[in-house]
Amino acid sequence: MGDIIDRAGDTAASGLLERFSSLHDWRRQVADLYAAIRAMPGEEGWEHWRSVRDRLFREHPQSPLSTTRRAQFRGIDCFAYDPALRFTVATVPARERETIRVEAGKDGTMTLLPFALTDGLAQPLGKELTLYWIESYGGGVFLPFGDATNGRESFAGGRYLLDTIKSADLGSDGAGRLILDFNFAYYPSCAYSEAWVCPLSPPENRLPGAIRAGERDAIR
Template structure:
């Protein structure tokens, strides 16, 4: 997710601070989640609400902040938390659209198979990069954003880690909306057709 090119110098530094705080939050969440996933989920909600309410780089529009209380989130469901090995696939380069129409280059390098369906795993093929797992499901466009949600986005520090065996921790209870859901000035990659789950995933952030 990137802001428009007209951002001021201060805005860029504010964005740096946002990313630092998000990185620190996920470090705390990973540590707490090992022995108390529900408490980790509560911490995640509390801190995201604080950032959305108070931070200069909040994705919320100014008029939305005045009445903001908390981001809508489904209750924690342990049945939607998984650890999955990545099945290696032949690398495939592709370009997906962003919410503002810009192209986002990705490399599909693997796949995870979960009880709710299979999802391709991507590398965001720009400077710095990162592992990226977006998805859409049967709630998209009604109970959640039509462009999908993010399950893993290491470029933004949204990462729950791996098991000692090296499996990815993929917990849908921590799925979140991209910033463009709240403010169209943000440019966010949309979930590609390969990552559409047929069943509803009622976990993580939801629409009102």
């Protein structure tokens, strides 16, 4: 019986090693991807972003796609690159914004603390966006948004621009203004599988117009 228990323990330990090593590798590759993008011109970086994400979705064990869907996968569909949807914006303190608490499955409740508003999107896009701080170990900046493409041309729950816990961050200019390029907008993992639980874009971050940039419906 002791031998059986030991072998069971070894199997469980091996499973944890494999699982978390692959997750570590996924996180590292995504961090390297965004570091490379920050050093590239906008459209060149976007082409690199698409290429690397397609490879990760197709090949990596941490892909949000099921094994069956990976076998059929030809690439993530995106709108054509639009340089007019790349912005450099200042930020101002967030006022009259409520803290948001969302259920995050096995991770429990996630707290999103509004701490800043963009300053520079109202004129071109019709509204400023709220930036949130994810209150968890280490924390991170989170910027989800919705727009008029949701549920028609893009995921109904909205898309993400920034999620610094996952290294999704295009950086800032020399004056500390954020680079927000909507061509890099991407779906949360829950758009691909019900196995994932993701915070969706809050109503206050829904833009009035259609943002035809970034990830869109239909995996090719």
